[in-house]
Amino acid sequence: MVGTTDAEPIGRAPLPVRAPLGTGVTRSVMVGVDGSDAAWLALAWAARHAAALGAELVVVGVGERVTRALVRRRAGTPLRFRRGDLGTLRSLDCATLVVGRHGEPFHPRTIGAAVASTSSTLVVTRGLPTAVRGEHGVVTAAVGGAGDSGVLLVAAETCRAFGSSVRLLHLHPDFGGAAESTTPDDRPLRRAVEFLRVVAHDLEPAVVLDRRRPHEVVAAPVGDLLVVGRGRDGGLSRIAKTALYHSSCPVLIPSQ
Incomplete structure (x- = not known):
């Protein structure tokens, strides 16, 4: 049985620091x-992420000289600059699209506009400055939905690239009332642990079964990145919607 907690994880073991990917x-x-x-x-976050993954950074907008100056310190990061507008951004294919906390540069500046614009992995750079800079060394994977395998694969890849530890989170809020289950369901966490043993056996996850309200959980400053699934039929899950507006760190939603 996985234990429950109101704030702190259980079962954390040190994660060996891994070198970035090729x-x-x-x-x-x-x-x-x-x-x-x-x-x-968002550009600063994207440059750091691309450098860690060994990925190409594609920047769309104006101000090429300033853009190149900002990413120059990310030595070895291939950079492709495209002068264009929002239409250009929507027309290009990518593996990961990074936007600002309100969906910038999408207009109107709403998260919904950014989510609806792409089927790629989406990152919303929001939260505390320390989290955006990646100073905590923790990646949280929220499990319990239809897209858990994608969530766990992305979380494992990110942990390996940055040498971070992985934290598995499942929410089972206690809203009270006669219908409330007295025994929280820990099966999503059990399945997640087994999945990681197969695909990322070198990672030792912390395991958290949290009974607080979703907005309270995601607002707690405990990590650098929160990975959540989109939900069924391509829509946003409840935890994803909550995270996009309340998370204390950047939020990553894997591709469909």
């Missing part, structure tokens, strides 16, 4: 720059 271009990370502070922050 520097060969295996995928692309795309970000749009519209001059807003949120978009520049």
